[in-house]
Amino acid sequence: MDALRHGWPIRVGEGPVLLPVETAIAHGAKAEQLLISTARAETLRLTNQREAARGSDPVFIRSGAPVTLHEALAIADPSLDLQNPLKGPFLAEPLDREQDAITALELARIAGILPAFMVDASDAGELHRIEPGDLDIWSAPQNLGIATRARLPIAAQEDAEIIAFRSTNDLREHVALILGQADGDRPPLVRLHSECLTGDIFGSLKCDCGPQLDAALAAMSAEASQDGWGIVLYMRQEGRGIGLVNKLRAYRLQDEGFDTLEANRRLGLPEEARDFPLAARMLDLLGVSGVRLMTNNPEKVAALEEAGVTVLERVAHQLPANPHNLRYLETKRDKAGHLLR
Numbered sequence: 001m002d003a004l005r006h007g008w009p010i011r012v013g014e015g016p017v018l019l020p021v022e023t024a025i026a027h028g029a030k031a032e033q034l035l036i037s038t039a040r041a042e043t044l045r046l047t048n049q050r051e052a053a054r055g056s057d058p059v060f061i062r063s064g065a066p067v068t069l070h071e072a073l074a075i076a077d078p079s080l081d082l083q084n085p086l087k088g089p090f091l092a093e094p095l096d097r098e099q100d101a102i103t104a105l106e107l108a109r110i111a112g113i114l115p116a117f118m119v120d121a122s123d124a125g126e127l128h129r130i131e132p133g134d135l136d137i138w139s140a141p142q143n144l145g146i147a148t149r150a151r152l153p154i155a156a157q158e159d160a161e162i163i164a165f166r167s168t169n170d171l172r173e174h175v176a177l178i179l180g181q182a183d184g185d186r187p188p189l190v191r192l193h194s195e196c197l198t199g200d201i202f203g204s205l206k207c208d209c210g211p212q213l214d215a216a217l218a219a220m221s222a223e224a225s226q227d228g229w230g231i232v233l234y235m236r237q238e239g240r241g242i243g244l245v246n247k248l249r250a251y252r253l254q255d256e257g258f259d260t261l262e263a264n265r266r267l268g269l270p271e272e273a274r275d276f277p278l279a280a281r282m283l284d285l286l287g288v289s290g291v292r293l294m295t296n297n298p299e300k301v302a303a304l305e306e307a308g309v310t311v312l313e314r315v316a317h318q319l320p321a322n323p324h325n326l327r328y329l330e331t332k333r334d335k336a337g338h339l340l341r
Contacts, residue, residue: 001111003128009121010107011129015100018117019124020108021069021076026125030066031118033093034075035059037105040116040268043078046092058101060119061090069118076116078266079252103132105268112243115268141281141307143167144174152177156217157224165282172236176282179217179231180224187312189223189230190291191216192279192300194237197244205324206251215319216294231286233279240264241273259331271336276300280307296338 003010007023019029036044041059067075074084095101107130108115118124147166154160157179165174182188193216199209213232220230239247242264250263261271283291290310293301294317301311318340321329332338 001107004108004111004113009124009127010104011127012100012103012107013097013130013132015097015104016120017124017127018104018119019121020113021072021116021118022114024069024118024121024124026121026123027069028123029069029118029121030123031072031121032064032066033060033062033119034067034072035101035104035117035119036061036076037115037268039265040076040078041092043081043266043268044075044087044090046090058095058098058105060093060095060101062093063088063090066122067118072116072118076114076268077249079249082256099132103130103135106135109242109269109273112245114246138169139275141275141277143169144278144281144285146285147173154217156214157221159224163286165285174236174278174282175234176286177217177232177234178229178286179220180227180229182229182286183227184287186228187290187292188288189220189228189294189315190283190288191220191230191232191294191317192235192276192304193232194235194240194274197238198247205322206254207325207328208319208321211319212317215317219294219315231283231288231291233282235274235279237274240271241275242267242269259335260328261331261335272299276303277307280304280309283309296332296340298337298339 004020005023007020007025009017009019011017018035019026036059038057038059046061074080075087104117105115144165144167147164149161149163152160152162161178163176193213196207196209198204199207200213203210216232223230238244246267246269249267253263253266258266264271290312292313292315293311294315295301296317301314305311329340333340
């Protein structure tokens with residue numbers, strides 16, 4: 001992932017050399033073949049070539065002539081579609097090493113860059129190689145441990161504690177905020193909150209993240225006043241796992257009329273990419289096996305239960321809409337299945 005952010009080429013297993021389109025420093029590189037996701041291929045109207053895209057996420061596309069890095073970026077980045085409406089023609093080609101390609105796109109997502117590569121590009125530069133199984137080892141929840149803990153009086157609750165979690169491999173550090181006194185006989189009120197710089201810090205009106213966090217802290221403070229307790233798991237998974245830069249790219253696409261999920265797909269990224277087993281690992285390290293979960297998302301309940309956490313109660317967590325986030329909330333309800341009125 002460090003190599004991808006620096007713009008260096010990688011090779012996954014025995015697959016071809018892959019040069020990240022967004023960050024590549026080999027400005028003179030050219031390639032006739034690109035690796036993109038099926039979601040991006042749909043935007044380029046290539047998925048009707050079904051022999052090459054039978055439900056697999058990655059797609060190889062071939063141009064009739066070598067594509068420069070500048071041209072490849074216009075193919076990869078949907079925010080440039082209006083400036084570069086004419087692309088191709090391209091031929092979608094079958095994958096011979098599908099898992100290697102899937103791993104490459106997943107690495108790009110975690111690195112926070114566009115999921116697009118030039119394949120066997122000329123003048124690509126120094127090569128960095130990994131095996132597909134390396135990503136599974138890197139992302140295993142068991143890598144996560146408690147790094148430290150401290151008392152943290154906050155506005156919502158002076159009697160609060162913050163606990164930092166760190167993985168041996170991942171530079172993202174997650175935290176748990178505990179309000180009230182932990183009681184093993186009483187299940188805590190728990191909120192899984194994904195980091196949202198724009199909403200949590202700047203008060204963005206495009207989402208409901210900031211108000212949800214504030215309301216969760218207020219509800220947990222009320223629990224603590226009645227001898228209960230609560231836990232906010234603050235997960236460093238910006239943009240439902242696609243990263244800050246790609247989330248802002250999605251915002252730009254929303255300004256063009258696409259909803260949240262459509263914007264992610266145009267970027268070639270998953271609609272949902274958060275790591276819920278990591279949250280389950282955090283709860284396990286805190287000695288919590290059963291929770292009352294503050295969420296409107298049934299998939300979050302199912303994901304936690306699948307990871308071994310007993311969800312004793314789903315606590316609704318809906319807040320009033322505003323003119324800027326109304327469509328966002330409607331999309332959550334109508335397309336993502338959130339239980340919103």
